[in-house]
Structure formats: C-alpha cells, structure tokens
Amino acid sequence: MKEVAAITGIGCISPLGVGCPQTDKALRAGYDGISPVSLFPTSAFQATTAGHVPYEFLDLAAQALPASRDWTRAAQMVLLAMLEAVEEGFVPEIVIVATTSGGMDFGQKFYRGLQHGQMSTKQARRWTRGYVPHQPVLDVMEVLGWTAPVRTVSNACASGTNALGLAAGIIARGEAKRVLVVGFDALCEMVFAGFDSLRAATREKCRPFDCDRTGLVLGEAAAVFCLEALSSARHTRVVGTIPGYGFANDNHHLTQPEPGGTGPRLSMQRALASAGWMTVDYINAHGTGTAFNDASEAAAIGALLPHVPVSSTKGMTGHTLGAAGAIEAAFCLLAMRGAYLPPNINLRESDSGLDIVANTARSLATHRMMSNSFGFGGANASILLENFVRQC
Amino acid sequence: MLSPVSILGVGCVTAVGSDVGEIWQRMEAGERPKVGEIANPFGGEAAPIYRVPVPHDAGSGFPRLRRSSNISYFALAAAQAAVAQAGELDADRTALVFAASDGAVVYTRLFYAEMLRSGTGSPLLFPETVYNAASSHVAAYFGLDQPALTMIGDATAGTDALLTAAALLHDGGIDRCLVVAAEEADWLLCDAYRRWGLVSRGAAILSEGAAAILLGRAHAGPLRIEHQHRGASAHGKNPLRAALRGVVSDLCKEGPPDLAILSGAGTRIARIEQSVLRDLAPQALQVAPKHVVGEAFAASTLLQVIIAGRAITAGHASRVIVPVVGWSGQIGGVVLAKNETHGVQA
Numbered sequence: 001m002k003e004v005a006a007i008t009g010i011g012c013i014s015p016l017g018v019g020c021p022q023t024d025k026a027l028r029a030g031y032d033g034i035s036p037v038s039l040f041p042t043s044a045f046q047a048t049t050a051g052h053v054p055y056e057f058l059d060l061a062a063q064a065l066p067a068s069r070d071w072t073r074a075a076q077m078v079l080l081a082m083l084e085a086v087e088e089g090f091v092p093e094i095v096i097v098a099t100t101s102g103g104m105d106f107g108q109k110f111y112r113g114l115q116h117g118q119m120s121t122k123q124a125r126r127w128t129r130g131y132v133p134h135q136p137v138l139d140v141m142e143v144l145g146w147t148a149p150v151r152t153v154s155n156a157c158a159s160g161t162n163a164l165g166l167a168a169g170i171i172a173r174g175e176a177k178r179v180l181v182v183g184f185d186a187l188c189e190m191v192f193a194g195f196d197s198l199r200a201a202t203r204e205k206c207r208p209f210d211c212d213r214t215g216l217v218l219g220e221a222a223a224v225f226c227l228e229a230l231s232s233a234r235h236t237r238v239v240g241t242i243p244g245y246g247f248a249n250d251n252h253h254l255t256q257p258e259p260g261g262t263g264p265r266l267s268m269q270r271a272l273a274s275a276g277w278m279t280v281d282y283i284n285a286h287g288t289g290t291a292f293n294d295a296s297e298a299a300a301i302g303a304l305l306p307h308v309p310v311s312s313t314k315g316m317t318g319h320t321l322g323a324a325g326a327i328e329a330a331f332c333l334l335a336m337r338g339a340y341l342p343p344n345i346n347l348r349e350s351d352s353g354l355d356i357v358a359n360t361a362r363s364l365a366t367h368r369m370m371s372n373s374f375g376f377g378g379a380n381a382s383i384l385l386e387n388f389v390r391q392c
Numbered sequence: 393m394l395s396p397v398s399i400l401g402v403g404c405v406t407a408v409g410s411d412v413g414e415i416w417q418r419m420e421a422g423e424r425p426k427v428g429e430i431a432n433p434f435g436g437e438a439a440p441i442y443r444v445p446v447p448h449d450a451g452s453g454f455p456r457l458r459r460s461s462n463i464s465y466f467a468l469a470a471a472q473a474a475v476a477q478a479g480e481l482d483a484d485r486t487a488l489v490f491a492a493s494d495g496a497v498v499y500t501r502l503f504y505a506e507m508l509r510s511g512t513g514s515p516l517l518f519p520e521t522v523y524n525a526a527s528s529h530v531a532a533y534f535g536l537d538q539p540a541l542t543m544i545g546d547a548t549a550g551t552d553a554l555l556t557a558a559a560l561l562h563d564g565g566i567d568r569c570l571v572v573a574a575e576e577a578d579w580l581l582c583d584a585y586r587r588w589g590l591v592s593r594g595a596a597i598l599s600e601g602a603a604a605i606l607l608g609r610a611h612a613g614p615l616r617i618e619h620q621h622r623g624a625s626a627h628g629k630n631p632l633r634a635a636l637r638g639v640v641s642d643l644c645k646e647g648p649p650d651l652a653i654l655s656g657a658g659t660r661i662a663r664i665e666q667s668v669l670r671d672l673a674p675q676a677l678q679v680a681p682k683h684v685v686g687e688a689f690a691a692s693t694l695l696q697v698i699i700a701g702r703a704i705t706a707g708h709a710s711r712v713i714v715p716v717v718g719w720s721g722q723i724g725g726v727v728l729a730k731n732e733t734h735g736v737q738a
Contacts, residue, residue: 108504124588153543156524193518249531
C-alpha cells in the first residue's frame with residue numbers, strides 16, 4: 001500500500017510575518033504586505049512596490065545564529081523557517097529545495113565587481129560560492145550537521161509545488177521516511193527588472209481575478225516543511241497530509257499560458273485522480289493578477305470545479321516565485337487549522353465567474369484544499385492538502 | 393524503492409563531437425581538443441575553454457528556438473540524437489527531466505549588463521534566462537504534455553535528474569523519460585570558476601554542450617542503470633572523503649565494478665575521488681573523461697553515464713560505477729550493467 005506523506009512541521013516567513021502564528025493572524029486579517037521597494041532603486045522601472053520581508057524579521061536570524069548576520073536575505077529567511085519547522089529529533093534523509101533566482105544576488109555582485117575592478121580574491125570566492133542556488137540551505141544544513149543530499153527543482157513559479165509533490169512521492173514510494181522541503185526566493189534587482197521588462201509587473205495594487213487587474217507585484221518568502229511517512233510519524237505532530245499531486249506541461253508559449261487553461265486543468269485533474277478525490281473545499285489559486293494568467297486559470301477552474309471557493313493570496317504577499325507553491329501550501333494548512341478561507345484582497349469586481357473569497361476571510365471548516373502553481377515554460381502543478389484529524 | 397531503469401537511446405554534443413565511440417577512442421589515446429581562450433572584456437586573465445560549435449540546425453523549422461540561448465540548441469540536439477537512437481517517442485507517454493548547473497548564463501549576463509547600462513533589460517532576453525527555458529523548448533519540440541521538470545545544482549543535478557526520471561517511471565502514467573542536461577560557457581563563468589579554483593589550464597577546462605538519455609522501464613533495453621544512490625552532502629562537519637566513501641561503498645555492495653568513470657579531473661576533489669575508488673573498488677580501471685571533454689557540470693554527469701554504457705556495450709566492462717562529486721559538496725552516483733532481463737515481460 002502506498003505510504004502517505006504527513007506534514008509534521010511547518011516554518012514560514014513572508015511579508016505577512018515570521019513564524020506560523022504571526023502569519024496566520026495576518027492571513028486571516030487580509031494584511032496588505034506590499035510596500036515601496038527599498039532594496040534597490042526602481043526609478044527606471046514601471047513597478048515600484050514589492051512584498052518585502054521586513055528587516056526586523058530578518059534581525060531575528062542573527063539573534064538565533066550570530067554567524068548569519070553576514071548571510072544573504074535568502075539564507076536568513078531559510079534559517080528562520082527551518083528553525084521553526086524542525087523540531088529536535090527530525091533529521092531528514094533527503095532535502096528537496098525549490099528556488100528560481102537562488103543566489104542571483106551574488107551573481108550581480110560578482111558581475112559588478114568585475115566591471116568596476118573592485119573585487120578581492122576573498123570576495124570573488126564568496127560570491128561565486130554563494131551563487132550556488134541551494135547554498136542558503138547548505139549553510140543551515142552545515143550548522144545543523146545534516147548530511148542528507150539536496151535536490152533542487154527550478155521549474156519557474158511552479159517550483160515550490162513541484163518540490164512538495166516530489167517529496168511526497170519519495171515518502172509514498174518508501175525511498176525515505178523523513179524529507180525536508182524548502183521553498184525560497186528573495187527579491188533581487190535582476191528578476192525585478194525582468195518582470196518589469198515584460199510589462200507583467202504593475203505599479204498599481206495587485207488585484208487577482210479583478211476585471212481591472214493590471215499585473216503582478218513581486219514578493220519574497222521562505223517556507224519549510226518536515227514530511228514523514230504517516231505510518232511512522234508521531235501523530236501529535238501531524239498538521240496535515242499530502243494525498244495527491246498533479247503536474248502537466250503545456251507547450252503554448254515560454255511566458256504566456258494557453259488561454260483555455262489546458263495545462264492548469266490537466267494538472268488539477270491529475271492531482272485529484274492521484275488521490276481519488278472528486279473535489280476540494282477550497283482552491284488557493286496561482287492568481288498572479290496578470291490578465292492572461294488569471295483568465296487561463298479561471299477557465300480551468302470553471303471547467304473542472306466551478307463551485308469551489310477560490311482565492312489568490314498574492315495580493316497580500318506579492319508573487320514569491322519559487323517560494324510561492326511552498327508558502328501558499330503553508331497558508332492552506334494554517335487556514336484549515338483555523339477554519340477559514342484566506343481572502344483575495346484588492347478585489348473590486350471579478351470577471352472570473354468563480355466563487356472568489358473577496359477581500360475578507362470567510363469562516364468555514366474545511367478538510368481538503370488544493371494549491372495551484374503555474375510557471376514560465378508551461379509548468380503547471382497542483383498539490384492537495386488534507387487536514388489531519390487525530391483518532392482518539 | 394526505485395526500480396532499475398533501462399537506457400533506450402543516448403545523444404551528446406561535446407567539444408570532441410557527438411560520437412560516443414569516438415570520444416572513447418580519444419580517451420584511450422589521450423587525445424585532447426584544442427584549448428581555446430575566452431577573454432574577460434573588463435580585463436584580467438583570459439581563461440582556457442573547450443568551445444563547442446552551436447548546433448543551430450537542431451532547431452531548424454522550430455520557431456520557438458529563434459531567440460533562445462545556446463543552451464537550448466545544445467539540449468535539443470542531444471535530445472534529438474537520443475530519441476533517434478531509440479527509434480521512437482510516444483509524446484503522450486514520455487516525461488522530460490532537464491538538468492543544468494549554470495543555465496542560460498549568456499542571456500542572463502546580457503540582460504543584467506543592459507539593465508545596468510540603460511536602466512532596463514530586453515523583454516526578449518529575460519524569459520530565456522529562467523532555468524527551465526531549455527526544458528520548455530525541448531518539451532515543446534517533442535510535444536510532451538507529461539511532466540517536464542528542471543533540476544539544478546552542481547554536477548549532481550545530473551544524477552538528481554536520473555533519480556527523478558526513475559521516480560516518474562515508477563509512479564506510472566509514462567513509459568519513457570527523456571533526461572537531458574546542458575550547459576553553455578561564457579567568459580563570466582570561466583572567470584568565476586577560475587577564481588574559485590575549479591577549472592584551470594592544468595586541470596579541468598571549462599566546456600559546454602549537452603547529453604541526453606532516453607530511459608524506459610527495467611526490461612525495456614539492453615543496458616540498465618542498476619543502482620542509483622540517493623546521494624549525500626559533504627561539508628565541514630561531514631568531510632568529502634568520508635561522505636564519498638559512504639556513497640561508493642553502497643554502490644559497490646551488489647557487486648564489484650570493473651570500471652569507474654570518474655567525475656573529477658586534475659583537481660583536489662579528483663584526487664580524493666581516485667583515492668576512494670582505489671580503496672573501495674581496487675579492481676576497477678579508472679577513466680577520467682573530463683581530461684578530454686572538459687568540465688560541463690550537469691551535462692558532464694550524463695556524459696559519464698553515456699560513456700559507462702558505451703564501455704559495457706563495446707565489451708570493455710561488465711559493471712561500471714559512475715561516482716559524481718559536485719562543487720557544492722553534493723555527492724551522487726550510479727552503477728550500470730548489462731540488462732540480463734532485456735525482453736523479459738515485466
């Protein structure tokens with residue numbers, strides 16, 4: 001019989017908060033975590049805002065581990081999320097990482113160092129080593145003394161959901177009993193410029209599924225999950241399970257989704273089929289706020305699960321790219337435990353035809369949720385999450 | 393646990409051509425390609441490189457490749473060769489796993505340089521900078537709607553891709569998985585790796601290119617990847633030698649290999665790799681292809697596997713170990729053997 005992946009630890013950091021309790025409170029309140037970009041100049045760009053993780057959150061990393069004071073934002077976020085997720089005694093056999101921009105910050109420094117002829121040998125080595133995409137995770141693993149192999153998936157904005165799906169598969173096949181999943185991406189200038197160049201980013205509010213949506217706002221986050229085989233997990237620690245996962249590739253265009261939503265519909269269908277489910281209680285949509293993405297996703301959901309409540313949380317956090325699937329899965333688990341549906345903020349009028357959880361959280365006890373993540377390259381992924389009810 | 397998988401077709405694009413038999417002959421003869429140089433336009437030392445001609449004909453008639461970076465051409469050319477060798481590809485039953493260490497570094501550099509110069513970068517370049525762009529092009533070329541995943545990291549991204557492919561085959565829904573790894577070289581990479589001490593004229597020379605392997609279920613082909621190690625991480629608290637010993641020891645448990653296709657060439661890591669293999673698999677002849685083909689990270693890893701397969705089919709060996717040590721301390725490895733169950737119904 002197939003083993004079920006149980007989630008026995010969650011750690012998260014995003015514009016909504018550091019740690020699950022603070023995140024849960026902000027998520028339920030519909031907190032708008034978007035603010036003007038302060039990490040780099042934006043005068044040349046159309047967009048000027050992003051979902052930042054506040055500096056005071058990151059200061060906690062140095063308090064927890066003084067050596068992390070010199071680490072990158074990404075590494076500090078990963079550290080805080082890992083320290084929250086991992087309880088004593090959990091040592092992973094495999095680590096699955098999701099990221100898109102990885103160590104791009106170091107790549108930028110290295111290039112500018114060469115350009116200006118101002119780079120010491122020590123800096124060059126540090127920046128080159130730091131460019132390794134999963135280096136933030138390796139840094140924390142070395143501190144913890146873990147020797148598990150690290151596999152890094154970079155499937156654009158579907159990466160976080162892919163990582164959870166791959167990890168659940170490892171547990172299901174009996175390849176390992178304990179797997180750690182880390183999804184992270186920190187804001188960086190080059191990626192910001194990239195989305196700006198595509199005119200995908202907006203200088204307005206991010207309004208997923210709104211008639212007048214004008215684009216996405218970028219964000220940053222990290223989320224960490226401890227996965228264990230349900231049969232051997234200590235049930236007092238189980239916060240949810242991953243009963244299904246679906247992935248589909250569409251070959252329409254490198255950056256634009258197929259308008260009919262073929263890929264998203266197929267990934268959702270495959271996820272449901274893998275669990276033997278017909279429906280879910282809620283869908284956390286990819287919902288970036290761009291005209292094309294939301295229309296394609298709404299078409300797919302409308303064709304498959306037209307009456308299921310839907311929201312995108314990206315109006316609150318911004319689009320956290322490789323971390324999105326991971327942080328949004330964490331949001332689903334927090335919402336299931338708190339018996340509410342997270343709000344889709346900044347919505348005025350929707351053209352989706354879906355039951356959008358508009359602007360304020362909806363109280364509802366739920367047990368089964370789906371989280372969607374779709375990315376460049378036609379990468380479409382959907383993950384199913386189930387609330388774990390302890391047997392007395 | 394993961395079942396063994398069989399190799400149905402292979403393809404590669406390297407500094408010494410695309411014929412694996414020829415690569416083997418060059419290795420036997422110790423014949424290296426001409427070392428080129430690549431200059432850093434901001435000044436400083438020029439770096440040695442084994443350049444690979446870009447196979448632009450790979451994408452002829454396929455509009456999506458018009459604006460793509462070299463890495464996509466390398467990837468597609470290797471994938472086409474692997475599929476051609478296998479003779480067929482059922483797009484509805486085939487997944488794709490792509491691996492890269494550095495990805496589309498040329499376009500990434502161009503985009504960033506343009507951004508620094510003019511304040512913003514080209515919308516034509518940015519989409520091609522994402523790690524999974526090459527994977528997307530290859531999937532689109534073959535019309536695959538099954539999973540297309542991209543694994544990144546050091547050279548072990550190649551073994552991670554093989555593990556992921558075996559998992560997809562195990563889970564069902566597909567009968568084939570195309571595994572492709574590709575890298576493109578650039579002066580920025582050369583400079584970075586030279587400063588890090590990973591490549592140099594006296595050791596491994598940076599290269600580029602791609603390798604592809606079409607995998608099927610255990611009984612489907614004459615050659616199989618019998619054992620894939622899930623890997624290990626080496627760092628200050630788990631030194632490389634000890635971590636590598638653990639992996640190699642596991643890989644040798646089911647039988648002693650008579651050949652080892654090494655991942656290192658001329659570096660400190662290579663010396664550790666040689667020493668561990670000498671100790672744990674003393675009967676295995678050691679071959680280091682990177683002396684001849686250069687260092688192309690994830691692509692080189694798949695090329696190691698292809699060379700191992702060639703050694704078996706040509707009768708040079710019956711059981712081959714392929715250890716992989718990456719620059720970020722990740723360790724992986726596989727064992728290849730002749731498939732005694734080829735043709736047997738599962």
